[in-house]
Amino acid sequence: MGGEAGNAGMSAATRAVLRRLPSLPILRWGKEYGRDTLVSDLLAALIVTIMLIPQGLAYALLAGLPPEAGLYASIAPLVLYALFGTSRVLAVGPVALISLMTATAIGDLAVAGSPEYWSAAIALAFLSGLILCAMGLLRLGFLANFLSHPVISGFISASALLIAAGQLNTILGIEARGHTFVEIVANLARHLPQTQSLSAAVGLCAAAFLFWARTALKPLLVRRGIAPRTTDAIVKSAPVAAIAATTLPTWLLGWHEQGLKIVGSVPAGLPPLTLPSWNPALWEALLLPALLISVVGFVESVSVAQTLAARRRQRIEPDQELVALGASNLSAAFSGGFPVTGGFARSVVNFDAGARTPAAGIYTAAGVGLASVMLTPALYYLPQATLAATIIVAVLSLIDVDIFRRTWIYSKTDFVAMLSTVAATLTVGVETGLVTGVAVSLALFLFRTSRPHIAEVGLVPGTEHFRNVLRHPVKTSPRLVSLRVDESLYFANARTLEDRVNEAAAKHPELQHLVLQCSAINVIDASALESLEAIEKRLREAGIALHLSEVKGPVMDRLKHTEFLHGLSGKVFLTHYQAIGELTPEVMDPLAAR
């Protein structure tokens, strides 16, 4: 709810309208911008730029696009996010997962590398941008909540496997593409004899070096007494070192003439102005992928932003974030890019490097812009295998094996949702995987709430408490059954209550009273109300009175105006103890205990 300051003189209606409009957070942090902040932001931007350039090139490759698209996608979107975003440190740009989803979405529509392919990527970014903006303006950010954590974890791990397997062919220099994990692995195995040994050597060395830099380099530098901030900067620039160390010998020794695939000529210059093509058939084909990319991108981005904001006690406004990510994607579409979102690794680096305001993002954009004007000739001899190695090392850190074990221990239901997501992602594809995960987790949730816990309770002797008759030695009367309902009543579980009441009535031939203890019921919907009416009617016809006890205030407020309550054969008791005392006093007398 942005812009609540200085609204004292407005009417409530005006304020309500203003609250629904997107705000420009830059107006808030811009005022306090000073020299100190500038220095911090510039330093952070430098480190992020060094990290972003190889990532941008690599993720463009992963998305099936020319490398310069990765640079273009790292310029305008950063500026737009800086203007509209509520996170002060989120680093927007191409990320692995969204690049894979982009490749999947447009892989069937055009040949990778063709102008149509790039044009489809631009249309996809445009559609995602529109969807994100619409979700933000309509305040539909809550839709992302329906992606449960186990589904996201499963999806990310499975996608990372898919990405890594797909990059192995680039490293080995063989043609072994495929749509699913199984296909990719089978093709890899079949084409393995055709491995290009130079490419494999370069790629595997680069991968080994990057792994080492990620795991062993930092402790080493720290032991040598180097300052932590410098250590971090060195570690994060390992991909740049890997690029330099493989590009240089390729240039000097002419490895590309021995079959090593290189990036080749990358046009120098600022991003071109591109327009998304107006092609209804294309748009229709891209609609679902764009929706999934929007939701996944939003979930990834907003969870990073929230984690980092909380460390400095700042707030993220999810609906405003949607608008900011939407604007970023729209700008990507107009500047030759492809779908982007806030990345985890880069944002953490930005935060650790001391970024204080979104201006750091603008400086990063300037840095990448400078690189795309000046540095592209240096990228000519860059081996594709090196870029593939940076992707593999980056995505393998996304795979979380332990979460499977922990989820299995904590909740079998969640584990089923997770496993379905992984299975569908690996065997069918990312889009099916995601949709399957959401469907399975919703179905399992609905299934669980459709079977509420309903316990027959009895009086614990010597107390005013009631407990489950199956678990505790309690006092009951054959003339009265007490049922405690442990869930709100709604259409999917209302009939379970009917069944339980029917069962109780059929089991106790002497039954005169049935009391529902309603202490855990927060809502009774219209279906449950009709079920209660049906229960009341059936019990009345069988000569049994229905009573309620411990009904919550808001539930009672609604029931008050219903025929059900006015025609109730029994009474409504404030406490269950009171009900038992009045209806079956014999149970209260310790001497009458059975």
Place this chain on the structure above:
Amino acid sequence: MGGEAGNAGMSAATRAVLRRLPSLPILRWGKEYGRDTLVSDLLAALIVTIMLIPQGLAYALLAGLPPEAGLYASIAPLVLYALFGTSRVLAVGPVALISLMTATAIGDLAVAGSPEYWSAAIALAFLSGLILCAMGLLRLGFLANFLSHPVISGFISASALLIAAGQLNTILGIEARGHTFVEIVANLARHLPQTQSLSAAVGLCAAAFLFWARTALKPLLVRRGIAPRTTDAIVKSAPVAAIAATTLPTWLLGWHEQGLKIVGSVPAGLPPLTLPSWNPALWEALLLPALLISVVGFVESVSVAQTLAARRRQRIEPDQELVALGASNLSAAFSGGFPVTGGFARSVVNFDAGARTPAAGIYTAAGVGLASVMLTPALYYLPQATLAATIIVAVLSLIDVDIFRRTWIYSKTDFVAMLSTVAATLTVGVETGLVTGVAVSLALFLFRTSRPHIAEVGLVPGTEHFRNVLRHPVKTSPRLVSLRVDESLYFANARTLEDRVNEAAAKHPELQHLVLQCSAINVIDASALESLEAIEKRLREAGIALHLSEVKGPVMDRLKHTEFLHGLSGKVFLTHYQAIGELTPEVMDPLAAR
């Protein structure tokens, strides 16, 4: 859970397997069958037969089938239900709603009246039978719970309107068919000038008479001192009277030669043996309709059965009912019928007429069988307008206008679901209407649970109770925030809690403690656990400790083994009062109140 008697010697596993098998309830009631029961059952069967013959003919007409199909569908299915069903009084056979759904499902696949059309109806009954049996054996009866009462009410009322409007053309003797209510009404209006006056006169007189019989005849007979049981029998045979009173003059005066449409020759004889055609394309087209017909038929049938069973303190076993209805539909498919289910009106008549066991259904089947052998020549001159009138009068009683008003008053959410169902049923069709209703009610339910009520609470001075700070004058400390969560935590609402906690942390700069009062949380799923971990981590980084209070036993059992609980920065308190007393003792002292 049938067949629990006499299992003492079996192993638990054997009993568990046996419980999952369908049982033969006839073995239970067959033993006690005596002369008294026989007389009661025979009498009830006679009345139901008189009622069923015109209904069978009319509903066959509604389904677009030749009249004899209605008779065939009222023989074998009744016998099969009598063998497998758990209700002692449910009268199975063709019903209006299912006949309309049948017409809709096969209307686009074949021309009404053609052999292909009838063959498709047989395939539909077969598929429904398979689906119902499978649902019963897999114990999927709970799936029917996802049809909420407002959706069913809306669907039944809208379908009744659709049926009545569709029958008006038969009464008026004009050709004005259409798929949707709007189309039917528009066509009726356009063709109104072509009204066949004789047909209209017969149809409207029959309708008026049937209305009068339904509303005014019974009080009249009672006033004349006729016994209630005889009164009922007379009232229920009104359709037979209408048929006689219109068939006779048609025969004598040759009205059919003046353009009045008559039933024509109905082949005499018992049902033929028919086999569902094995046509994969047809089966695929019929799969969704068959599923919807199965679920709607089951819901209608089981709610009638339960209502009647409860009056005599008998039990209905929903999963066994699925098998029984499945067997009925399979038998309909093998005997030239179409989809059937337990009808409301006929079952009530059967019950009121004194049916004691399912044998009454077998006698009814024998009665209808006798009629289809002997009575068909008498049906030759029966005007179709009379049958249309019986349909209209029957279905208009299904329309419940008051339920709309009551639902609107009781719950706007349920009203939205109901109205969506009605709108989609009338404008698109019955199948879309039903699917829309289920989708909207599930979406609204998920939306509601995704926004749980979370209240910031404070101590009510002088008590140990905590209340919402926005509503009550309570004591709080700027160092501590207490949040009470009024819903189980799961993936769709976990982030709402994160948001609320972030907001609280951002709002209170002096915050040191945040206590979650968990008294209303029944479940914490893996997503919510991760959210709690994220909350804990963010708060810890901001120097705030997270505490829990009043955690329920089962929730605690699960949390016990998690890293979340082991690494918790705060404590777990048994009561919230204890938490406040230990963390902010200044709030407890009345003198320190702010």
